[in-house]
Amino acid sequence: MPMPTNPAVTSGKPDRPGALDLPLHLDGMRGPQSARVHQGLRDAILAGRLAPGSRLPASRLLAVQLGIRRNTVVGAYEQLLSDGLVEARVGAGTFVASHVPSGPAPPERTPATDMTPSREVFSLGRTSVYALLLGRLRRAVGKRLRTLDPVHLGYGDPRGCRELRERLAEHLAVSRGVHCDPGRIVLVSGTQQGLQLCLGVVLRPGDAAWMEDPGYPAARRVLEAAGARLVPVPVDGHGLVVDEGRRRAPGARVAYVTPSHQFPTGVAMRMDRRIALLEWARDADAWVLEDDYDSEFRYGGPPLTALAGIDAAQRVIYFGTFSKVLFPGLRMGYVVLPPPLVEPVLAARAASDRFPPSLLEGVLADLIAAGDFSAHIRRMRGRYRAARDAVADTLAAHADGTLQVTVPDQGLHLVARLLPDSPPGAAARIKDAARVQAWLLSETRLEPGPPDGFVLGFSGHEIGALRDGAKRLAKAAAAFGTPA
Ligand SMILES: Cc1ncc(COP(=O)(O)O)c(C=O)c1O
Numbered sequence: 001m002p003m004p005t006n007p008a009v010t011s012g013k014p015d016r017p018g019a020l021d022l023p024l025h026l027d028g029m030r031g032p033q034s035a036r037v038h039q040g041l042r043d044a045i046l047a048g049r050l051a052p053g054s055r056l057p058a059s060r061l062l063a064v065q066l067g068i069r070r071n072t073v074v075g076a077y078e079q080l081l082s083d084g085l086v087e088a089r090v091g092a093g094t095f096v097a098s099h100v101p102s103g104p105a106p107p108e109r110t111p112a113t114d115m116t117p118s119r120e121v122f123s124l125g126r127t128s129v130y131a132l133l134l135g136r137l138r139r140a141v142g143k144r145l146r147t148l149d150p151v152h153l154g155y156g157d158p159r160g161c162r163e164l165r166e167r168l169a170e171h172l173a174v175s176r177g178v179h180c181d182p183g184r185i186v187l188v189s190g191t192q193q194g195l196q197l198c199l200g201v202v203l204r205p206g207d208a209a210w211m212e213d214p215g216y217p218a219a220r221r222v223l224e225a226a227g228a229r230l231v232p233v234p235v236d237g238h239g240l241v242v243d244e245g246r247r248r249a250p251g252a253r254v255a256y257v258t259p260s261h262q263f264p265t266g267v268a269m270r271m272d273r274r275i276a277l278l279e280w281a282r283d284a285d286a287w288v289l290e291d292d293y294d295s296e297f298r299y300g301g302p303p304l305t306a307l308a309g310i311d312a313a314q315r316v317i318y319f320g321t322f323s324k325v326l327f328p329g330l331r332m333g334y335v336v337l338p339p340p341l342v343e344p345v346l347a348a349r350a351a352s353d354r355f356p357p358s359l360l361e362g363v364l365a366d367l368i369a370a371g372d373f374s375a376h377i378r379r380m381r382g383r384y385r386a387a388r389d390a391v392a393d394t395l396a397a398h399a400d401g402t403l404q405v406t407v408p409d410q411g412l413h414l415v416a417r418l419l420p421d422s423p424p425g426a427a428a429r430i431k432d433a434a435r436v437q438a439w440l441l442s443e444t445r446l447e448p449g450p451p452d453g454f455v456l457g458f459s460g461h462e463i464g465a466l467r468d469g470a471k472r473l474a475k476a477a478a479a480f481g482t483p484a
Contacts, residue, residue, distance in 0.1 A: 126460025160187030177309030239269030
């Protein structure tokens with residue numbers, strides 16, 4: 001079979017007289033010579049420039065042609081043989097295989113959009129970390145790295161490091177009223193992964209799921225991804241309206257709630273609602289997903305007992321996270337499972353990412369044991385309270401009565417509502433005019449309902465920037481419509 005005629009061998013050296021008509025392009029390739037010759041020939045075969053059945057030049061000739069050692073070419077041919085792209089015929093030479101794949105798909109241009117969330121003022125999901133704590137964290141990481149032992153080198157328990165689970169069990173008992181054996185705690189890469197893991201076990205596609213309305217959009221997305229049929233359940237000044245949930249979907253499989261500090265409204269669920277929710281879960285054989293994301297930062301009085309702490313029927317799956325109390329880049333959270341779910345959830349974990357990475361878990365266990373964690377919480381509480389007050393006071397001072405601000409007792413965000421008669425689209429326009437990064441209240445709703453407003457994160461931003469942002473937002477709101 002005749003060789004294709006073009007283009008000639010290009011090796012980065014000027015063509016010599018008598019160049020082989022082999023379509024081999026080696027210019028610009030990286031790596032050892034043998035790998036480059038192999039790659040050049042492989043590309044020519046896959047692209048069809050070297051036809052199936054055609055004969056490759058003798059290794060000696062090609063070596064002379066390229067000005068390289070013969071062994072280098074032999075190595076490349078052997079690699080092509082292992083790939084199955086060429087066949088060696090005894091006494092006849094090396095031939096392109098008669099059946100070769102049609103070649104790699106042309107490289108696609110991947111969209112270059114950067115998905116890192118905004119850091120503009122009021123963006124949620126940011127925290128402040130004291131330099132002191134960062135120093136301790138660095139030292140603890142260094143110590144753990146120096147004493148790296150076999151525990152970190154092999155496979156581990158799907159629940160994650162026992163030491164951290166023990167520290168967490170102590171912390172939960174003292175500060176959240178949740179008494180659990182560390183064997184029921186699973187370390188995860190944040191609430192998001194915890195929800196996904198548990199929903200994979202307890203929910204079948206099409207099952208109804210109560211979702212707080214307004215509610216946390218990331219939880220809504222994970223419920224949707226699990227195939228849940230979302231049932232919006234309204235939230236009033238006392239938390240989730242359980243009777244409405246019972247009316248809309250009595251047989252729902254799960255209910256997602258943030259009872260200690262409802263996201264985004266900031267309401268704490270009243271005790272009669274909590275009891276009603278737990279009774280419904282027991283009657284319906286349903287699971288309550290308690291997202292307890294920011295209870296460490298309570299500004300007035302002691303922290304409220306978690307729902308999981310009063311759950312005699314053991315229908316609550318409790319989710320905690322280090323994303324607020326420390327910082328989200330840690331990707332560290334934990335789930336407290338009711339006893340019947342321990343085995344199936346651990347089996348699901350083992351079948352997905354097996355177990356969590358162990359190094360940082362040990363570091364956190366050290367920080368908690370040394371008291372650095374609780375010291376950090378105490379310090380940050382004061383700082384976040386000051387940030388909250390700066391935002392609330394500035395909004396009140398400049399909004400001319402056009403914003404109703406709820407000052408929360410807990411957490412790292414607050415809600416500022418427009419007046420009930422503000423026109424549709426007003427919130428988005430005010431936000432644009434003020435050049436701030438707030439979420440709109442309407443973005444957290446499943447069912448539309450006035451008034452719209454802003455969910456403003458005040459952690460992880462400088463007080464000066466918060467004041468400036470609050471002033472711009474308040475003035476934009478005031479310019480849009482002053483109450484009659
Ligand atoms: C309501 C709520 N739940 C949970 C989380 C934490 O999520 P993760 O642990 O996946 O970072 C956040 C963080 O912003 C939140 O606002």
